Amino acid sequence: MALELFNTLSGQVEPLFAADGNALRFYCCGPTVYDYGHIGNFRTFLHVDVLRRAIKLHGIGVHHVMNVTDVDDKIIRNASAAGKPIGEYSAKFEKAFFDDMKALSCETPEDIARATEHIPEMVELIQRLAAEDIAYQTEDGSWYFRIKRFPAYGQLSKKDLDGIEDGARIDSDEYEKDSARDFALWKSAKPGETSWDTAIGNGRPGWHIECSAMALKYLGESFDLHAGGEDLMFPHHENEIAQSEACTHKQFARHWFHVRFLLVEGRKMSKSEGNFYTLRDLLLKGYRASAIRFLLLSVPYRQQLNFTFEGLAAETSAVDRLRTFQARVASGIKDGKWPETAADPELSATIRKSGEDFTAALSNDLNTAEARAPIFDLLRAVNTAADQNKLTRADAEATLAVLAQFDTIFSVLEDHDAELTRNALAWAESEGRMADVAPEVLEAFGSSSLSDVDIDALVAERTLAKKQRNFARADAIRNELLEKGILLEDSKDGVRWKRK
RNA sequence: GCACCGGUGGCGAAGUGGCUAACGCGCUGGUCUGCAAAACCAGUAUUCGUGGGUUCGAUCCCCACCCGGUGCUCCA
Missing domain, CATH: 3.40.50.620 (HUPs)
Structure with a gap:
């Protein structure tokens, strides 16, 4: 097209x-x-x-x-x-x-x-x-x-x-x-x-x-x-x-x-309105670069975009969901979880169609809003198939190919967010702008933040407590980490953690 | 003042003269879990600013009005 x-x-x-x-x-x-x-x-x-x-x-x-x-x-x-x-x-x-x-x-x-x-x-x-x-x-x-x-x-x-x-x-x-x-x-x-x-x-x-x-x-x-x-x-x-x-x-x-110009919280962005933000301002407030990119692209270029913090939070969730989905499909391929049986023709067709709809929307005057829809359609269809053990290896690979195509445009699936926030923090330090850093960011990424080793040790301690059915201790550790911006996720393959 | 753009569910937003009005976030319920979180699933606008008109039929076309935004000067 x-x-x-x-x-x-x-x-x-x-x-x-x-x-x-x-x-x-x-x-x-x-x-x-x-x-x-x-x-x-x-x-x-x-x-x-x-x-x-x-x-x-x-x-x-x-x-x-x-x-x-x-x-x-x-x-x-x-x-x-x-x-x-x-x-x-x-x-x-x-x-x-x-x-x-x-x-x-x-x-x-x-x-x-x-x-x-x-x-x-x-x-x-x-x-x-x-x-x-x-x-x-x-x-x-x-x-x-x-x-x-x-x-x-x-x-x-x-x-x-x-x-x-x-x-x-x-x-x-x-x-x-x-x-x-x-x-x-x-x-x-x-x-x-x-x-x-x-x-x-x-x-x-x-x-x-x-x-x-x-x-x-x-x-x-x-x-x-x-x-x-x-x-x-x-x-x-x-x-x-x-x-x-x-x-x-x-x-x-x-x-x-x-x-077109954007609005911020419904008004023209200007220093006098107090709604003027540089990228660095937002990173120091704890918003992720990927969510900022996804939000700024969420509305087609000829349309006025209303940039809001609520929207930024929404895009953060959306990007997370896409990344989780991609990881699920990819790790299933790696672990040989998806059988190499004949693919379900209906699912294969859905996967193919989502790729086609994506490029068609893009071809249509770069309709980035419309282009996002088929990706989430894909996500739902493939997740459902995976839940029902109907996802084949071939379809899983086709799914990753469509996601990759999607990401050649949106470029949000690779996670560099923590590194970028750390860079912004380093910059704030060198420019004497630490006052602009949100407490959560300092907590999670600052010099006094927990190192990966510290976190792993606490996670291990919690796992042991859980095994001993000492749930009070386990929950206390979980809450302590949460306060420092570390989110725990229990899964069958062990505990994963990530910085918020 | 003149010109342009928009007003779609709680929020953001796509779209079309007539199939169930995309999609995301949120919310509610469910699965899972020691409980959570995360993840997944399902549900979530009889309705598209208001009033007229055209049409067999309008959210989509026309007119008027209201509201928001922008340009006419430096600005991405």
Whole structure:
């Protein structure tokens, strides 16, 4: 089934394909590295991750480029406040960003392009625009894009510029622009600010030009898809189109993919609302990275997601159930528990269908909500069969294959959660943020927490007490461990424990 | 103000002009257990914001209204 995706440019769901018949070339607007990434940022990147995984699942290669904006007003402001060069300042948050992406199991793009490493490309682009009289320089040395010279302006965000008042909102240092809507390509150097001395003057790039320059460099003048958060549609992406197409006279990106903003507890996430969360905040509160990923992907990308702590708890349970199920089926194969008899045709068909339904839902404009359903259908059908001793080895293996396919997209079945929480704890320690750590997290993962050896010893003591039918002692140990975040599970194969 | 999106069970959420309105979480009951936990099973919306209309038939189409959210400026 062909992968179909909504295209902001056309306003329609369209088949997605690689124009060169080989790899699908796409660009995603990445982070501005001035602070730690928040869950809103990651909702976008997570859905872009699903997009790239879905493309690959359809047997199409990907060439994914993501930029890192490592120079802009906020970085300059924050770096200067911290008394650091902007490079040192932004490097810290760039590393944090990629660590977070990894924690959320996002695949790494084929190319990561930093703005500061592409100044010559940007300068060249501005020169080409200047040659066509589309870029012009103002008295202070800044360069602007003359929107009047690009009639298609507004095509992506469906804006009719004629209806917008010209002359509104004139910035004090932008008074020289021909039109208030003209946007900056290059900002002339200000005293004390980082700048580059180039053929078009001493200054630094405007925000939009980096993406045009880098996309054209890595993906060519015309490529398949361009992605980002919904807020970037205007003006950022509109400006990218204008700059690039005015220069190349070719269509920039064919397909545009925009991810909607999320709400937190029903409101727009903002620092003033007190509902602003970075990934690290959540990990320190004891929420698992896998549950965060699963929640952020639970609602299709074009739909507003309401991020709540109740939802996070729900997804934690859901991920646990899937993992337990996978372990049950896999260990049964290992132990030779599932007979190698003829498979029940009905069950085999159900297993096959769940895989098909999964890919069909995904092909349908990446309907991640719909794609989850068949996995739980599979879980129920196979568990029931296993309970009734009707699960065969062949069906068990087929089940694992479907789960693996599911996980090529959702990527939540492998459990790295404890390790990721420990990493976050280590970070909090090094940054002096221990006050943000929830007591339970400290209890379960902190330096004073029980070691595996301690736990095993207590578990052994409890098992002995149980054997002696000293249930009071056994229950006391169980409660003691529970208070420290250790959950015991008695099974026929012995006692398992896990950290909550 | 203009524009856009949404309002489906306790919560989240999919979906369709007409079969029993997915799925997850929760809850209730059951199996298991020394008791629990975990796991598993079962049950859990005669109904899809309100009022009209179109239609043989609407949750799904049209109109109006109410509510929530978002964009029009930096933002993923």
